[in-house]
Amino acid sequence: xxxxxxxxxxxxxxxxxxxxxxxxxxxxxxxxxxxxxxxxxxxxxxxxxxxxxxxxxxxxxxxxxxxxxxxxxxxxxxxxxxxxxxxxxxxxxxxxxxxxxxxxxxxxxxxxxxxxxxxxxxxxxxxxxxxxxxxxxxxxxxxxxxxxxxxxxxxxxxxxxxxxxxxxxxxxxxxxxxxxxxxxxxxxxxxxxxxxxxxxxxxxxxxxxxxxxxxxxxxxxxxxxxxxxxxxxxxxxxxxxxxxxxxxxxxxxxxxxxxxxxxxxxxxxxxxxxxxxxxxxxxxxxxxxxxxxxxxxxxxxxxxxxxxxxxxxxxxxxxxxxxxxxxxxxxxxxxxxxxxxxxxxxxxxxxxxxxxxxxxxxxxxxxxxxxxxxxxxxxxxxxxxxxxxxxxxxxxxxxxxxxxxxxxxxxxxxxxxxxxxxxxxxxxxxxxxxxxxxxxxxxxxxxxxxxxxxxxxxxxxxxxxxxxxxxxxxxxxxxxxxxxxxxxxxxxxxxxxxxxxxxxxxxxxxxxxxxxxxxxxxxxxxxxxx
Amino acid sequence: xxxxxxxxxxxxxxxxxxxxxxxxxxxxxxxxxxxxxxxxxxxxxxxxxxxxxxxxxxxxxxxxxxxxxxxxxxxxxxxxxxxxxxxxxxxxxxxxxxxxxxxxxxxxxxxxxxxxxxxxxxxxxxxxxxxxxxxxxxxxxxxxxxxxxxxxxxxxxxxxxxxxxxxxxxxxxxxxxxxxxxxxxxxxxxxxxxxxxxxxxxxxxxxxxxxxxxxxxxxxxxxxxxxxxxxxxxxxxxxxxxxxxxxxxxxxxxxxxxxxxxxxxxxxxxxxxxxxxxxxxxxxxxxxxxxxxxxxxxxxxxxxxxxxxxxxx
Numbered sequence: 001x002x003x004x005x006x007x008x009x010x011x012x013x014x015x016x017x018x019x020x021x022x023x024x025x026x027x028x029x030x031x032x033x034x035x036x037x038x039x040x041x042x043x044x045x046x047x048x049x050x051x052x053x054x055x056x057x058x059x060x061x062x063x064x065x066x067x068x069x070x071x072x073x074x075x076x077x078x079x080x081x082x083x084x085x086x087x088x089x090x091x092x093x094x095x096x097x098x099x100x101x102x103x104x105x106x107x108x109x110x111x112x113x114x115x116x117x118x119x120x121x122x123x124x125x126x127x128x129x130x131x132x133x134x135x136x137x138x139x140x141x142x143x144x145x146x147x148x149x150x151x152x153x154x155x156x157x158x159x160x161x162x163x164x165x166x167x168x169x170x171x172x173x174x175x176x177x178x179x180x181x182x183x184x185x186x187x188x189x190x191x192x193x194x195x196x197x198x199x200x201x202x203x204x205x206x207x208x209x210x211x212x213x214x215x216x217x218x219x220x221x222x223x224x225x226x227x228x229x230x231x232x233x234x235x236x237x238x239x240x241x242x243x244x245x246x247x248x249x250x251x252x253x254x255x256x257x258x259x260x261x262x263x264x265x266x267x268x269x270x271x272x273x274x275x276x277x278x279x280x281x282x283x284x285x286x287x288x289x290x291x292x293x294x295x296x297x298x299x300x301x302x303x304x305x306x307x308x309x310x311x312x313x314x315x316x317x318x319x320x321x322x323x324x325x326x327x328x329x330x331x332x333x334x335x336x337x338x339x340x341x342x343x344x345x346x347x348x349x350x351x352x353x354x355x356x357x358x359x360x361x362x363x364x365x366x367x368x369x370x371x372x373x374x375x376x377x378x379x380x381x382x383x384x385x386x387x388x389x390x391x392x393x394x395x396x397x398x399x400x401x402x403x404x405x406x407x408x409x410x411x412x413x414x415x416x417x418x419x420x421x422x423x424x425x426x427x428x429x430x431x432x433x434x435x436x437x438x439x440x441x442x443x444x445x446x447x448x449x450x451x452x453x454x455x456x457x458x459x460x461x462x463x464x465x466x467x468x469x470x471x472x473x474x475x476x477x478x479x480x481x482x483x484x485x486x487x488x489x490x491x492x493x494x495x496x497x498x499x500x501x502x503x504x505x506x507x508x509x510x511x512x513x514x515x516x517x518x519x520x521x522x523x524x525x526x527x528x529x530x
Numbered sequence: 531x532x533x534x535x536x537x538x539x540x541x542x543x544x545x546x547x548x549x550x551x552x553x554x555x556x557x558x559x560x561x562x563x564x565x566x567x568x569x570x571x572x573x574x575x576x577x578x579x580x581x582x583x584x585x586x587x588x589x590x591x592x593x594x595x596x597x598x599x600x601x602x603x604x605x606x607x608x609x610x611x612x613x614x615x616x617x618x619x620x621x622x623x624x625x626x627x628x629x630x631x632x633x634x635x636x637x638x639x640x641x642x643x644x645x646x647x648x649x650x651x652x653x654x655x656x657x658x659x660x661x662x663x664x665x666x667x668x669x670x671x672x673x674x675x676x677x678x679x680x681x682x683x684x685x686x687x688x689x690x691x692x693x694x695x696x697x698x699x700x701x702x703x704x705x706x707x708x709x710x711x712x713x714x715x716x717x718x719x720x721x722x723x724x725x726x727x728x729x730x731x732x733x734x735x736x737x738x739x740x741x742x743x744x745x746x747x748x749x750x751x752x753x754x755x756x757x758x759x760x761x762x763x764x765x766x767x768x769x770x771x772x773x774x775x776x777x778x779x780x781x782x783x784x785x786x787x788x789x790x791x792x793x794x795x796x797x798x799x800x801x802x803x804x805x806x807x808x809x810x811x812x813x814x815x816x817x818x819x820x821x822x823x824x825x826x827x828x829x830x831x832x833x834x835x836x837x838x839x840x841x842x843x
Contacts, residue, residue, distance in 0.1 A: 065717070065840075088840075091720030106718035108708035109832065119708055120719030122701045129701055170719070 013040040014080055016209050017062075017178060022071035024057055026417065028409045031057040033233040034071070039178065044200060044210040046220040046241070049230035050253055050449035052407055052419035055213045056103070058230070059180050063100045064090040075178075094120075099171020103182040103213075105163050109156035113166045114138070116155060117173050134173070141172050144206075145199055161192040168199075178209045185219055186447060197223040215253075215449040217246055231255050254451040263461060263483065269298030271334065272438045272469040273319065273350070278328035280314050287314045290493045291328070296438060296469040301460065302498060303484030304473040306513055308443075311493035312473050313355070316442045319471060320352045321345030333437075346375065349437030353427055353444045355473075357420065361427045364416030368408055369397035371415045372430050400429035405455070421452030428459050439463055442473045457483060477506055491515045536795045540674035545794070547679060548749065550780075550787030552577070554686040555741030556765030557772060557779040558693050559605075559734040565697065565774055566730035567710040567833040571627025572612045573738050574762030575634030579604045580739025582638035585746035585753045586645065588655045594747060598682070601743035602736040608634045609735020613728040620837030631762070642753060652752040658682055680748045682740070687780075689737065694776040706730050710831035713838040723838055738762070767817055770825045785820070789813035 017039040024032040031054045039045055047055045060066045062073055067088040074082040075096045086092035093100075107116050118134050135151075142148050147165040155163060164184060171179050181200075185193040200210055200223060214220050220227060220241070227244055229237040229252045237252045275294040282288050286309045294315075296302045306312060317323040318330065324340040331337065332348050354360035362371045373382050373393040382393055397411035404425045408418050418426065424444065431439060441460060445453040460470055460483060474480050480487055486498040489512040496512060536542055556573060563570040570576075584601030588594055608630050615626040646653065658680035666676050697703035705726055709716045713723045741761070746753050764786065772778035793809040 063718075090717055094720045100718065102714070102718065104714075106712065106714040108711040108715040110711045110829075111704065111708055115704055116708070116715060119701075119704055119715065120721045124701045124705060124721070126701050127695075128699060129704070 013042065014076065015039075015082065016041050016043075016076050018074040018082060019058070019062065020072050020074070022058060022061055022068050022073070024054075024061060024066060024068050026409075027413070029417075030233045032061070032068070032071075035230070035233075035235050037228055037235070039209050039211065041177075041209055042204050042207045043226065044204050044212060044224045046224035046227045047211055047213045047230065048215065048217075048220055048227055048249065048253060050215060050451050051421040053230040053253075054233040055230055056182055059100065059182060059211065059213060061087075062093065063098060063180065064088050064093045094174055097175060097177035098180065099168075099174060099176030099178070100180040101164065101167040101171065101182065101184060103186065105167055107155045107163060107166060110154060112152050112154055113149060113158065113162075113169075114151040116166055117151070117170045121174060138169060138173060141169060145172065145203060146195075147172075147199060161188055164188070164196070172203075176208070178211070179203070180211045180213070182213045183215070184212065185214070185216065193219065217249060217450075220249075221246070229253055250450055253449070263301075263485070264465065266299050266465070268300040268485065269467060271295050271297050272332065273471075274331040274334075275318070275325075276329045276331065278318065278325040278330065280318065280323060280326050282314070286311065288493045289314045289318070289325075289495070292493075292495045294488065294495055294498070296471050298437075298469055299464055299467045300485045301464050301470040301472055301483050303480040303487040303501065304471060304490050304495070305477065305480050305487055305509055306473075306475070306490035308475055310490050311495075312442065312490060314493070315490065315495075316352070316355065316440060316473060319345075319438075319440050320350065349434075350440065351431040351434060351436035351438070352440040353424075353431055353442060355442040355446075357423050357427060362415045362423055365414055367397075367412050368401070368406070368415055368418070368426060369394050369411040371426060372397045372400055372411075375430060376434070396433075400426070400433065404429040404459075421448045424448060424452060424456060428456065432459060432463055435466070436463075436468055438469045438471065440471050440473075443475065444472070445474075445476065445479060453479075477509055480509070481506065489513055533796070533799075536792060536799075540671060542791055542795065543671075543675040543788075544678045545791035546784060546787040547675060547683060548787070549790045550783040551679075551683045551686045551748070552741035552744045552761055553765055553768060553783035553786055554690060554780060555737050555744065556762060557768045557783055558686075558689055558776060559737035559739075559741070560765050560769040561772065561774045561776065561779055562693065562697075562706070562734035562737065563609075563731050564769060564834055565710045565831055566706050566727045566734075567713065567831055567836065567838075568613070568616055568727055568731050569623045569627060569766075569835055570609070570612055570630075570731060570734060570738070571624060571766065572608055572630030572634060572735065573627075573765055574758060574760070575631035575638075576605050576608050576735050576738040577742035577745075577758045577762045578638045579608055579634040580742030581746045581757060582642055582742075582753055583739070584743030585655060586641070588747060589653060594658055597747055598685075598740065598743055601739045601747075605736040605739025605742075606732045609732040609738075610728070612735070613731035616837070617727045617731070618724055620839055623835055635758075639755060652754060654751045655747070657746075657751040658748040682744045682748045685740070686744070690776050690780045693737075697776065707831075710833050713833055717840070723840070738765070741765070764814075764817065767821055770828050771817070771821055773824070773828060774831060782820075786813055786817055789816050 015038060019035060019037040021034045021036060022032050023034055035058055049055050057066065061068045064087065073085040075085050076082050085096055114131065114134065117138065122129065138151060147169055149162045149165045155166065184196060188196065204210055212224065221244065224241045226240055227238065227249065228235055229249060231253060273296050275292050278289055278292045280289045289311050304312065304315065314323065318325065321340050321342040321344060329336050363374065373396065376382060377388065382389055394411050400406060401408065401411065406425045406429065407422050415423065445456045448456065464470055472480065472483060481501060484501045487501050487504055487509065488498040489496045489509065491513060492515065556577065560570060560573055580601040583604035584597040587600035588597035592600060612626055612630045615621045616623045660678045661681055661684065662677065666673060697707060705716060705721055709723055709726045716726060717723050742758060745757055768779065768782040768786065771782045790813045793812045797806055797809045
């Protein structure tokens with residue numbers, strides 16, 4: 001409907017795909033609400049939207065993983081005539097030339113790349129497999145697209161970028177005319193992402209149509225011809241990329257102005273936690289710390305910058321009371337800690353926002369309400385005569401859902417149904433409602449969309465205003481520079497002295513993260529901090 | 531010295547292979563199921579059903595190969611029950627498997643008792659006879675060990691090869707290995723996860739049943755209560771020992787068979803000092819020891835025990 005209202009999008013090119021009024025409900029949640037989308041040959045369309053906007057659901061319907069409650073999917077055959085696609089059948093989608101690269105790769109890790117690509121393309125009851133033809137075809141595809149990867153390696157030995165190349169090759173091997181990529185850059189380094197975009201543009205030039213699901217604006221603007229924006233299950237806008245501007249798209253996605261977080265000037269209070277010459281040696285560099293001194297004060301955000309895998313995990317474990325130092329000591333409110341026990345630390349007002357929110361932040365099979373109460377089941381607030389008071393827990397959850405804008409079917413819905421951003425809001429609600437003295441926020445906005453990210457930032461600043469200390473572990477320099485009062489850099493288990501955030505600039509921080517000391521910027525990496 | 535002598539006799543290895551035969555069928559069946567991602571604890575009951583069905587078919591006049599076929603059918607029937615419960619319905623594989631074991635065992639005993647209400651000693655059939663294969667029997671050492679084996683043992687050895695070929699050389703085997711590692715990879719390539727898993731469980735179960743049939747139609751010539759005696763459970767352990775590979779499954783089964791044959795012979799040598807139960811325990815103790823060494827590094831099929839539902843997020 002909205003595409004018809006926008007005649008500038010009509011091209012002379014051949015129409016390949018037409019989604020009409022697609023609607024899909026999961027219980028009371030409307031994931032897709034009458035969405036229309038057209039796609040032409042050789043066109044790259046970006047499907048943009050916040051987490052939970054319904055992008056992935058729409059593509060899963062297209063590919064036959066889900067069956068739509070209403071609406072039709074029409075795909076052009078070889079003759080260019082649109083015909084309806086059989087719903088709920090990935091095989092039909094594959095036959096129609098649709099290939100999908102899932103966000104969580106659909107690869108069997110025990111098989112080689114070649115086996116994964118060939119799987120399902122040959123008649124299944126055969127005495128032998130003939131791979132020479134497959135190899136020739138793949139060699140040609142790899143040469144043509146630049147998607148080079150060792151096909152004989154078992155997939156579990158490949159890097160994330162290589163696995164993604166296997167996924168794309170899987171589609172190309174089946175002569176896909178339409179390639180759907182679900183959040184393809186979420187797992188890639190910036191260089192890998194750039195090379196992926198180059199490949200996609202090159203493939204589009206040869207006639208391949210691409211739908212790319214994304215929530216990062218810059219990427220979308222760099223690669224697509226056209227942008228369709230989804231919000232809350234509805235298509236709220238569609239435009240040619242060269243006529244789009246960042247700000248208006250961001251507003252379309254979020255549905256309101258994206259507030260820019262600002263720090264107020266505020267003098268820090270007394271120290272909440274202090275690490276004194278802490279060394280933890282676990283053999284593995286990712287899990288070790290060497291002579292770390294660190295102090296977080298009330299009303300202050302201490303940023304810990306660093307490329308992930310440089311000891312952040314060890315630091316987070318230590319501050320949460322999940323590990324103990326081999327050498328050195330930890331002080332909480334000036335008192336030396338003798339008992340390293342997570343419950344004890346929580347009692348002292350230390351709350352954590354864990355790095356892996358799906359794995360460490362919640363229990364997927366439990367309800368939203370239970371997940372809210374999970375860290376405080378021993379608290380009197382949630383008990384009645386020694387039993388859990390589900391009425392109180394439910395009430396708390398209902399409040400949290402409203403106050404923190406957790407989008408979910410209700411307090412009794414299993415938490416696994418929530419999108420990443422909403423899980424993070426759930427965790428924020430759990431953590432902040434306790435008015436903690438110290439918040440350990442480990443990569444709190446990684447993988448979140450613009451809206452959820454700004455919400456996380458606002459809440460952390462609010463906690464700082466309220467006098468809490470915040471330790472913010474992050475890889476995102478913008479986030480660190482916006483939020484932090486002080487920034488320390490972690491590299492190979494060593495933590496630099498904290499520097500006031502306004503005395504530091506991006507490039508300097510970047511160099512320190514790569515292992516160079518602040519004072520001698522010209523020394524290469526060999527001058528590792530002692 | 532006598533111990534070494536035992537190990538060097540062809541007679542000993544013939545016994546080891548004979549004891550190993552039902553285990554070979556069982557481990558192959560279990561590993562096919564598990565490669566597809568389904569643990570089949572119905573194995574003990576399926577052994578019983580196979581033993582009973584095969585024997586009864588022969589006793590009723592179906593002929594030996596008719597009995598084998600009938601045993602395989604009984605196995606696939608119980609396999610199908612397990613597959614339906616665990617694959618499309620996604621129920622607990624442990625609970626369903628143990629349920630199938632109890633059901634298959636009880637149904638077998640019930641059928642036996644109903645068909646033969648008043649016999650005190652079980653009726654006998656004429657079982658498979660040792661084969662004399664012209665070229666094989668002439669081989670040194672291996673020849674005599676193979677000489678006293680029946681057609682079912684040969685079938686077990688052939689099945690090791692066939693299972694290996696199917697799993698590693700055919701598109702079907704590729705799909706089975708993929709579905710046990712990541713079902714989404716199979717669905718994304720347009721194949722049916724349900725069909726593959728159900729098919730693998732049914733095929734694996736029919737192989738398991740042949741293990742039972744070997745007991746009543748080759749090793750012995752009648753059906754007794756309790757004759758499976760934990761062989762099915764041993765197969766589940768041997769599957770881990772074999773790292774889900776048919777070749778290693780043969781090795782594991784032979785190892786167990788050898789332990790068992792060895793303890794029988796050891797009993798006659800040093801039986802005066804130790805109670806016989808200690809020797810009976812030995813193969814099981816050694817399998818536990820072997821399992822501890824091997825299984826710590828075991829690379830389980832990643833989707834084993836994990837139900838998969840179409841269209842679920």
